[in-house]
Amino acid sequence: xxxxxxxxxxxxxxxxxxIYSVVRSTVWFRNLSRSDxxxxxxxxxxxxxxxxxxxxxxxxxxxxxxxRKNPVLGYMHMSLAFGWFLLIVFGTIEADFFGEKHxxxxxxxxxxxxxxxxxxxxxxxxIYNVWMDLLLAFILSGLLLAVIKRFIPGxxxxxxxxxxxxxxxxxxxxxxxxxxSRLFAESFTCGAHGSxxxxxxxxxxxxxxxxxxxxxxxxxxxxYSLSLGIFFLLLPVSRYFHIPIELFLIFxxxxxxxxxxxxxxxxxxxxxxxxxxxxxxSVCQMSYAAGINDIQSVYFIKGLRNDRDIAAITANCLMCxxxxxxxxxxxxxxxxxxxxxxxxxxxxxxxxxxxxxxxxRKRSSIEKIPTQSYGYLVREEPQKADVLFFAGxxxxxxPSVIVAMKKIMESAGVKYRFMDEKGGVCxxxxxxxAGRDREARELINHNSDIIWKSGAQIxxxxxxxxxxxxxxxxxxxxxxxxHSEFINLLIEEGSLRLGYLHKKVVYHDPCELGRxxxxxxxxxxxxxxxxxxxxxxxxxxxSLCCGGSLGNLTLSSDKRALIAADAARTxxxxxxxxxxxxxxxxxxxxxxxxxxxVSDIAELVAAALPRPAVKAxxxxxxxxxxxxxxxx
Amino acid sequence: xxxTPKHVIVAxxxxxxxxxxxxxxxxxxxxxxxxxxxxxxGHLLQWHALFPDRRPADEVRSYxxxxxxxxxxxxxxxxxxxxxxxxxxxxxxxxxxxGTDEKADAVIVATGFQLFDxxxxxxxxxxxxxxxxxxxxxxxxxxxxxxAKADNSVPxxxxxxxxxxxxxxxxxxxxxxxxxxxxAVKQAIEIREMLxxxxxxxxxxxxxxxxxxxxxxxxxSQEIHNVNFIRGKVSEASVNINNRLVIxxxxxxxxxxxxxxxxxxxxxxxxxxxxxxxxxxEASGFKRGIxxxxxxxDHHYGNNLSGVRGVFYAGTCTAPMNITDTISHARAAVAETxxxxxxx
Numbered sequence: 001x002x003x004x005x006x007x008x009x010x011x012x013x014x015x016x017x018x019i020y021s022v023v024r025s026t027v028w029f030r031n032l033s034r035s036d037x038x039x040x041x042x043x044x045x046x047x048x049x050x051x052x053x054x055x056x057x058x059x060x061x062x063x064x065x066x067x068r069k070n071p072v073l074g075y076m077h078m079s080l081a082f083g084w085f086l087l088i089v090f091g092t093i094e095a096d097f098f099g100e101k102h103x104x105x106x107x108x109x110x111x112x113x114x115x116x117x118x119x120x121x122x123x124x125x126x127i128y129n130v131w132m133d134l135l136l137a138f139i140l141s142g143l144l145l146a147v148i149k150r151f152i153p154g155x156x157x158x159x160x161x162x163x164x165x166x167x168x169x170x171x172x173x174x175x176x177x178x179x180x181s182r183l184f185a186e187s188f189t190c191g192a193h194g195s196x197x198x199x200x201x202x203x204x205x206x207x208x209x210x211x212x213x214x215x216x217x218x219x220x221x222x223x224y225s226l227s228l229g230i231f232f233l234l235l236p237v238s239r240y241f242h243i244p245i246e247l248f249l250i251f252x253x254x255x256x257x258x259x260x261x262x263x264x265x266x267x268x269x270x271x272x273x274x275x276x277x278x279x280x281x282s283v284c285q286m287s288y289a290a291g292i293n294d295i296q297s298v299y300f301i302k303g304l305r306n307d308r309d310i311a312a313i314t315a316n317c318l319m320c321x322x323x324x325x326x327x328x329x330x331x332x333x334x335x336x337x338x339x340x341x342x343x344x345x346x347x348x349x350x351x352x353x354x355x356x357x358x359x360x361r362k363r364s365s366i367e368k369i370p371t372q373s374y375g376y377l378v379r380e381e382p383q384k385a386d387v388l389f390f391a392g393x394x395x396x397x398x399p400s401v402i403v404a405m406k407k408i409m410e411s412a413g414v415k416y417r418f419m420d421e422k423g424g425v426c427x428x429x430x431x432x433x434a435g436r437d438r439e440a441r442e443l444i445n446h447n448s449d450i451i452w453k454s455g456a457q458i459x460x461x462x463x464x465x466x467x468x469x470x471x472x473x474x475x476x477x478x479x480x481x482x483h484s485e486f487i488n489l490l491i492e493e494g495s496l497r498l499g500y501l502h503k504k505v506v507y508h509d510p511c512e513l514g515r516x517x518x519x520x521x522x523x524x525x526x527x528x529x530x531x532x533x534x535x536x537x538x539x540x541x542x543s544l545c546c547g548g549s550l551g552n553l554t555l556s557s558d559k560r561a562l563i564a565a566d567a568a569r570t571x572x573x574x575x576x577x578x579x580x581x582x583x584x585x586x587x588x589x590x591x592x593x594x595x596x597x598v599s600d601i602a603e604l605v606a607a608a609l610p611r612p613a614v615k616a617x618x619x620x621x622x623x624x625x626x627x628x629x630x631x632x
Numbered sequence: 633x634x635x636t637p638k639h640v641i642v643a644x645x646x647x648x649x650x651x652x653x654x655x656x657x658x659x660x661x662x663x664x665x666x667x668x669x670x671x672x673x674g675h676l677l678q679w680h681a682l683f684p685d686r687r688p689a690d691e692v693r694s695y696x697x698x699x700x701x702x703x704x705x706x707x708x709x710x711x712x713x714x715x716x717x718x719x720x721x722x723x724x725x726x727x728x729x730x731g732t733d734e735k736a737d738a739v740i741v742a743t744g745f746q747l748f749d750x751x752x753x754x755x756x757x758x759x760x761x762x763x764x765x766x767x768x769x770x771x772x773x774x775x776x777x778x779x780a781k782a783d784n785s786v787p788x789x790x791x792x793x794x795x796x797x798x799x800x801x802x803x804x805x806x807x808x809x810x811x812x813x814x815x816a817v818k819q820a821i822e823i824r825e826m827l828x829x830x831x832x833x834x835x836x837x838x839x840x841x842x843x844x845x846x847x848x849x850x851x852x853s854q855e856i857h858n859v860n861f862i863r864g865k866v867s868e869a870s871v872n873i874n875n876r877l878v879i880x881x882x883x884x885x886x887x888x889x890x891x892x893x894x895x896x897x898x899x900x901x902x903x904x905x906x907x908x909x910x911x912x913x914e915a916s917g918f919k920r921g922i923x924x925x926x927x928x929x930d931h932h933y934g935n936n937l938s939g940v941r942g943v944f945y946a947g948t949c950t951a952p953m954n955i956t957d958t959i960s961h962a963r964a965a966v967a968e969t970x971x972x973x974x975x976x
Binding site: 400423 | 751752754755757760761801802803804806867868869870880922
């Protein structure tokens with residue numbers, strides 16, 4: 001068995017994956033929109049290219065983000081990715097430098113020891129050998145961690161791990177076999193020839209002392225080549241496809257391409273860039289608070305990749321955005337889910353193996369039933385105002401917020417109009433979250449008309465759900481403000497006189513206001529102005545969802561109650577006097593699930609308003625009395 | 633009974649607790665009645681008259697009061713039962729609030745219900761608007777002999793809102809509280825008698841007239857007392873410039889939305905598991921159903937059994953029920969207790 005035939009599986013795999021990658025990325029590029037193509041071309045010759053290289057080095061090789069979150073897991077990823085990268089780089093240099101000729105085929109670098117069994121006896125080559133052995137040891141240490149993680153996830157600090165398909169498993173086994181088989185192949189060869197450094201040399205000598213090393217070595221070279229070849233062949237249909245695809249993703253993102261609102265090459269790339277690491281499962285409240293473990297983003301993406309009927313998974317999500325915050329790959333999970341919701345129902349097209357290699361998916365979508373129009377809406381002639389207050393449907397269900405806002409605005413002398421005092425039309429966001437954009441657009445046009453005609457400069461809303469859609473999907477001349485921003489403005493202007501409440505309060509960031517719109521500081525400034533603000537363990541971008549989310553229309557009320565109770569417990573850990581939020585829906589949800597008093601930020605501020613002086617009332621009464629006597 | 637009389641502790645001095653204590657004492661058992669309030673009597677204390685015959689609540693109150701005047705009964709007030717534990721050998725130990733412990737041969741749990749806190753249904757504006765009251769507040773007005781708005785003026789239109797905190801997923805109560813429908817009918821008639829020219833509307837999801845003479849009362853309210861019934865749930869309430877309440881309802885029979893001005897809005901609050909009872913169940917390991925009331929051993933033939941030896945359930949701690957059923961349930965609990973004590 002002294003032939004070099006064993007390199008064939010490796011070569012087959014390598015050339016297959018190279019050709020496949022080129023073809024697939026060409027197809028993706030051709031399917032990009034015109035503007036995205038331009039972005040990519042511009043990015044290729046500009047800064048984005050350098051940024052991408054840096055990011056690829058930091059994230060795809062060193063895995064800095066995972067490192068920060070979990071050093072053990074970070075080391076595991078780094079040793080495998082960066083170690084393998086170095087091994088290839090230095091292996092190529094080695095083959096080029098010490099080999100018989102320059103510019104060798106890749107197999108000569110990968111199987112260098114086979115072709116040069118005596119190499120590395122003295123001088124610089126000897127030192128170089130130590131380095132190559134070190135790299136191999138580095139990778140093997142990471143592999144050991146990976147094996148431990150697979151069987152005892154708790155030991156490397158993983159709470160949950162994902163379930164894999166059979167192609168994933170075969171690819172995993174072949175990946176695991178690559179480096180041990182290389183170790184033994186090199187060791188046996190070294191043992192037979194008395195070469196090698198501290199790892200391969202010593203192990204080889206030890207093995208050769210009681211085994212026929214020269215005869216065994218080819219078997220391990222075969223295994224090494226086979227495991228590499230199989231890994232490459234299965235790469236496009238396994239989760240390890242994320243390794244090459246992530247590079248595309250980083251480059252596309254840095255060129256300024258984003259998910260948008262319909263599926264494209266970019267969503268396709270994101271679908272394949274998911275490494276199924278499962279970090280999204282650990283932060284998902286649906287998982288740890290409500291025990292629902294099959295709808296998390298990793299399963300959503302997996303369903304997309306395999307063209308399954310995932311309508312139920314797509315719909316069953318709070319859309320809180322916590323998973324997007326922690327995704328190490330940076331996939332835009334929220335927009336991806338919304339795109340899928342817009343598609344409506346699909347036929348289940350569970351892909352067979354061959355189908356998974358196909359280049360561009362055309363997902364079959366079931367035709368939507370035409371929906372009603374909102375022709376019956378009454379057009380009201382709006383009154384002119386500088387400040388327009390839009391309470392929103394949810395705030396109408398928490399009238400205390402409306403009462404508080406009226407008090408605050410009257411106290412500050414704001415001349416405002418209450419746009420939906422007698423009941424208004426929905427802002428459109430719930431329909432958008434359900435994937436009903438066309439219907440939402442009708443409502444948006446209706447409301448826009450009223451706002452434009454009112455000539456308002458500021459539009460204040462008490463509901464973060466309305467706020468987000470007013471800011472992002474309406475074309476308005478008025479500045480849109482959430483009431484926490486508006487109150488903050490009133491305080492800064494000095495038009496609101498407030499007392500100090502001797503209360504300890506904790507603030508809950510509503511999803512749509514915080515993660516959704518990036519408003520974190522204004523509410524805190526307002527609260528700190530009137531009361532003592534305590535810190536919550538989960539706040540700002542990692543704030544919890546209250547469980548009342550409008551983004552999920554399928555979750556049962558008892559599961560919602562579990563999520564709400566868990567979130568309320570976390571928030572009230574420090575026993576505050578009040579739990580403050582800035583969203584009517586969060587308020588309504590929390591009231592059901594905690595003994596702590598729950599108030600909206602507007603109610604807190606209204607409580608700090610100076611009480612109307614008794615004198616003033618008396619004066620008014622006397623004036624009225626004087627008038628009355630004067631008339632008589 | 634031979635030897636020293638056996639000792640039974642009754643947790644809760646409402647209708648069920650008083651009836652159970654009275655029956656046991658009559659049979660010669662030594663009874664300790666533990667009541668968390670100032671006086672035994674439970675929710676009955678704040679009620680003016682009872683459905684369906686509208687007899688004064690006082691008559692039932694005085695019957696129950698007489699029932700617990702007995703030399704075998706000792707009453708501990710302003711105290712709650714915190715934990716119940718059965719010990720092999722037959723003693724049941726009971727931890728009371730305030731740190732004292734009692735030993736007994738059996739315990740009857742009669743911790744009852746609590747009215748749904750209407751603040752939790754903020755869209756109805758209880759605690760925010762002056763003229764939003766609960767059915768219990770209305771009984772208070774009946775007791776004082778006058779139904780009036782907060783500014784003491786006479787209301788011209790009153791609306792009674794059914795199912796507040798019952799059959800409502802949003803507040804996590806899927807159960808029906810059973811008695812609110814007929815209470816609303818009774819209260820509507822009482823309002824009519826006090827205010828002959830007042831318009832009265834009931835907003836209901838379904839009229840559940842399950843008891844004897846309830847349906848007759850419902851018919852009477854429409855035929856004689858001119859009470860209007862609108863099928864539909866109120867979605868929200870606000871006030872207009874004249875400080876009159878404005879409610880939004882969908883009239884599901886007419887199939888169209890409806891807006892109406894009201895002077896007083898009465899929330900027919902439902903029944904929930906009582907809080908002290910819930911804590912007791914938590915501490916003692918009693919099973920609870922998805923409606924959060926205590927789960928009984930068998931819904932058909934073991935409805936007083938707790939699953940813990942020596943512990944029995946009586947009354948509305950197991951499910952919403954009217955006074956008639958509560959008294960029957962308490963007597964059944966006594967029967968189960970006696971059977972248990974005799975069989976030991």
